[in-house]
Amino acid sequence: MTQFLQQLINGLSLGSIYALIALGYTMVYGIIKLINFAHGDIYMLGAYIGFICTAQLGMGFFSALITAMALCALIGVVIERIAYKPLRNATRITALITAIGVSYFLEASTQKVMGTGVKTFPQVLANQKIMLGGVMITTQQIAIFVITIVLMLLLQYIVRKTKVGRAMRAVSVDADAARLMGVNVDMTISYTFAIGSALAGAAGVLVGLYYNSINPLMGMLPGVKAFIAAVFGGIGIIPGAMFGGFFIGIVETLVSGYGSSLYKDAVVYIILIIILVVKPAGLLGKNVKEKV
Amino acid sequence: MLKITDLSVHYGVIQALKGVSLEVREKEIVALIGANGAGKTTLLHAISGLLKKSGGEIEFLGQPMTKKNARDIVKAGITQVPEGRRIFPDMSVAENLQMGAYLRKDKAGIERDLESVYQRFPRLAERKKQLAGTLSGGEQQMLAMGRALMAKPKLLLLDEPSMGLSPLLVKEIFSIIQDINAQGTTVLLVEQNAKMALGIADRAYVLETGSVVLSGTGAELAASEDIKKAYLGG
Numbered sequence: 001m002t003q004f005l006q007q008l009i010n011g012l013s014l015g016s017i018y019a020l021i022a023l024g025y026t027m028v029y030g031i032i033k034l035i036n037f038a039h040g041d042i043y044m045l046g047a048y049i050g051f052i053c054t055a056q057l058g059m060g061f062f063s064a065l066i067t068a069m070a071l072c073a074l075i076g077v078v079i080e081r082i083a084y085k086p087l088r089n090a091t092r093i094t095a096l097i098t099a100i101g102v103s104y105f106l107e108a109s110t111q112k113v114m115g116t117g118v119k120t121f122p123q124v125l126a127n128q129k130i131m132l133g134g135v136m137i138t139t140q141q142i143a144i145f146v147i148t149i150v151l152m153l154l155l156q157y158i159v160r161k162t163k164v165g166r167a168m169r170a171v172s173v174d175a176d177a178a179r180l181m182g183v184n185v186d187m188t189i190s191y192t193f194a195i196g197s198a199l200a201g202a203a204g205v206l207v208g209l210y211y212n213s214i215n216p217l218m219g220m221l222p223g224v225k226a227f228i229a230a231v232f233g234g235i236g237i238i239p240g241a242m243f244g245g246f247f248i249g250i251v252e253t254l255v256s257g258y259g260s261s262l263y264k265d266a267v268v269y270i271i272l273i274i275i276l277v278v279k280p281a282g283l284l285g286k287n288v289k290e291k292v
Numbered sequence: 293m294l295k296i297t298d299l300s301v302h303y304g305v306i307q308a309l310k311g312v313s314l315e316v317r318e319k320e321i322v323a324l325i326g327a328n329g330a331g332k333t334t335l336l337h338a339i340s341g342l343l344k345k346s347g348g349e350i351e352f353l354g355q356p357m358t359k360k361n362a363r364d365i366v367k368a369g370i371t372q373v374p375e376g377r378r379i380f381p382d383m384s385v386a387e388n389l390q391m392g393a394y395l396r397k398d399k400a401g402i403e404r405d406l407e408s409v410y411q412r413f414p415r416l417a418e419r420k421k422q423l424a425g426t427l428s429g430g431e432q433q434m435l436a437m438g439r440a441l442m443a444k445p446k447l448l449l450l451d452e453p454s455m456g457l458s459p460l461l462v463k464e465i466f467s468i469i470q471d472i473n474a475q476g477t478t479v480l481l482v483e484q485n486a487k488m489a490l491g492i493a494d495r496a497y498v499l500e501t502g503s504v505v506l507s508g509t510g511a512e513l514a515a516s517e518d519i520k521k522a523y524l525g526g
Contacts, residue, residue, distance in 0.1 A: 163394070170380050170391055176342055177378035182443070183367035188371035 001132040006141060007257035008250060013141045013210060014150035015249025021176075021226030022233070022241035023155065024196030030172040031192045033207040034084060034095045036103035040223015042197045045106065046072045046204025047121070047214040048114055054124045059122040061209070065147070068205045076197025077190045087184070103219075103225035110216040120216045121208035144206045145193035152242055159238060164191050172236070198274065221265070225252075228272045234282025243283065293318045293478055294339070294370075294447055299348035301331075301338050308334040310502040311348065316447065320478045321469070323493035323510065325486040325523060330499040332482040333375050336449050339480075340372045341365045352447070367395055369446035371452065375482075377436040381425025385416050388424050388435055392442030402442070409438040412468065430461040437468065447478045454485045466492055486523035490514040498523075 021043050028036045046068045053064035054263040082103050087095045128139045167188045170178040175185050207222070208214050229248040233240025248268055255264045275282065294316040301309040309331050316322045326332050339350060341362035350357040352368055360368070371392075380388050389409060393402045400500045410417035413434040419427065424435055433453055440448060450469065454462040462485065470492050473479050483489035490496055493510035498519065504511065513519050 166383070166387060166391060167394070169383060173380055173382060174378055177374060177380065178391075179342060179362040180340060180366070180372050180374060180378070181391045181439075182363045183391075184363055 003257065004254075005135045005191040007253045009135060009137055009141060009255035010257075011244065011250030013144050013249070014253055015246035016144050017203045017207050017210070017222065017245075018229045018249045019242050019245025020148055020151065020199045020206070021222060022245040023152075023225050023238065024200045024237055025230040026233070026238060026241035027168075027192050027196045029230070030238075031189055032084070032088070032095075034091060034099065034228065034232060035083075036196075037096070037099040037223070037227075038079060038106060039196070039200055040219035040221075041103050041106035041110075042072050042076055042219070042225065043204040043207075043222060043226075044110065044214070044216065044219030045075060045199040046201030047208040047218065048110060048119075048204070048216075049201065050205035050208050051119055051121055051214055055119075055122045056172025061205075063123065065202060065205050068201040070201075072204070073194035073198040076193040076200075080190060080193040085189075103223075107216050107219070114216065116216060118213045121212050121214055123209075123212070125209055139207060144210060147202065147206065151199060153197070155238070158195065164188070220249045225265075225268055228268055231282055232271060232275050234285030237282065237284050239286040240282055241280055293320075294480070295349075296335075296339070297349045297351075298327070299350065300346045301334055301343055302346045307346075308502055309338065312450060312499070312502070312504055313348075314497050314504060314507070316478060317479050319473070319478055320494045321473050321474065321481060321492055323486075323489040323496040324480065324482045324499055325484070325489055325496060325513075326499035327523075328484070329501070331502040332499055333451055334502075335499070336372060336374075336451050336480075336482055339365070339370060339449060352403060363395070366443055369444075370449065371440040371443040371445035371447075372449040373436045373440045373451060375451035375455065376498040377432045379424045379427075379432050379435050379439065383422065383424055384421050385424055385427070385435060386420045388439050389416075389442050392439035395443065401444075405442055405444065408493070409441055412441075412471075413438050429456050432463070433457060433461075433465055434468075437465075437472075441472070441477075444491060445477060447480065448472065450479060450481045452484060454483060454488060462488060486519065487514070490519075 021039065024039050025036060027032055049068040049071050050064045053059040053067050079102055083098050084095055087098060125140055125143055130137045133255045159168060167178065168191065170181065170183060171185050171188045179185055225248055226245060229244035230241045232247065233244030251271065252264045252268060255267045296312060296314050298311045298313055299305065299309055300311055312335060324332050333459050338345055341360055345358055352370060355368065357365060357368065380391060389406060396402055415431055416438055417434055424432065427435060456492065457465065466488055469479060469481065481489055481493065490510045490513050496508065496510050496513045497504050498506040
């Protein structure tokens with residue numbers, strides 16, 4: 001039981017990271033039906049920005065977090081404007097291939113500028129161990145979890161209660177109807193990219209803190225897993241991405257804890273296959289019926 | 293108020309509108325009738341700025357609108373209730389109405405208009421918190437109209453408001469349209485239900501394969517033999 005609780009705690013930290021990345025996938029998909037395969041690399045850039053802020057500029061953790069989120073938001077918006085906007089009316093496969101191209105571009109540029117090797121992320125947040133009846137929780141794990149929850153609540157507030165959020169929801173179901181209300185669709189799409197990328201940037205800083213090491217290709221695998229998390233929860237559905245992220249993170253740590261860490265990735269892919277066979281719309285997804 | 297001169301719209305190589313000219317005067321109800329594919333919806337989308345025009349001019353209240361985008365056209369005072377209602381199904385009734393007021397900043401005015409929409413459509417007031425997708429067809433049409441009124445339009449474009457509704461509801465919707473008009477909003481009404489549309493219209497235009505083929509007062513067109521044969525079933 002202790003072991004199970006311990007893995008659950010570890011899983012929640014990993015799941016927080018996946019959930020933050022998955023939110024960006026799902027929001028972008030929701031609004032322009034694009035699987036933004038460069039999204040994992042935004043997360044990597046977030047980690048690097050956090051690294052530069054803390055290790056090289058000597059900033060504190062929270063200012064590094066905010067800086068990484070702001071810069072990632074900007075990068076996300078610029079990528080959308082340059083790479084995806086011209087393809088708004090192109091076939092979906094064209095945009096998808098472009099996204100893969102952007103992903104390689106970001107990885108190679110980071111390798112060029114920052115070097116291909118691993119960088120050590122400084123310990124900018126105190127990491128005390130707290131023992132709770134045989135289960136060990138670190139203050140970093142608590143910080144990761146709390147920051148994730150705060151960001152999720154903030155996101156839910158923006159999407160549910162603000163004008164921008166309403167515009168985002170309107171564009172995602174019917175862009176032309178939103179236009180008829182006077183919504184600036186391009187601007188709304190930019191906001192979506194900004195928010196999704198900021199969340200990925202936050203995840204990047206948190207993961208740097210948690211694992212201490214970052215590298216230019218670190219976005220690939222978590223990117224794919226966060227994508228699976230988004231599909232698992234129902235792509236385009238925000239609570240689905242949150243749930244999917246935590247679920248995938250917990251499953252992964254449980255598999256490493258009880259079985260073998262060799263299989264942790266395989267299990268995640270198996271989950272993807274099962275969900276695609278059993279409920280392709282995702283756990284929280286509705287089977288969309290076309291009304292005529 | 294609205295003056296369209298020689299308007300053309302192409303979908304690729306297909307010409308959907310071939311030099312349409314028409315006019316809507318202040319306080320009028322103008323009906324645009326015609327068969328499926330005549331170009332009625334295309335014309336409304338062109339007015340609302342959802343489609344690129346390949347030729348011609350649109351003028352509203354003396355201002356050129358031809359090159360304006362959808363947002364500026366709403367700002368200028370033209371709001372559309374689109375065909376098939378196009379309400380936002382995952383939003384509540386209240387949120388849909390708020391979307392209608394998207395470009396407005398006068399909070400007090402928005403509140404006032406919200407109240408008057410609820411008064412005009414008591415069924416929407418009862419369902420404020422309900423998701424719009426769960427409303428019946430008639431209620432959705434009312435919501436789409438209420439949403440458009442929230443923009444405080446000077447000119448209201450209505451695309452097939454009777455579509456898919458029972459005869460009783462169609463009557464109700466049409467009397468609401470007359471009422472909205474009586475309170476000072478000019479209306480351009482696109483309808484396949486020519487009989488109902490000509491019944492309330494001051495003037496009407498008949499569109500056939502992208503061109504205006506007939507125009508006149510509602511009563512004139514309703515009495516015309518050609519119209520009777522083609523659109524009124526006898």
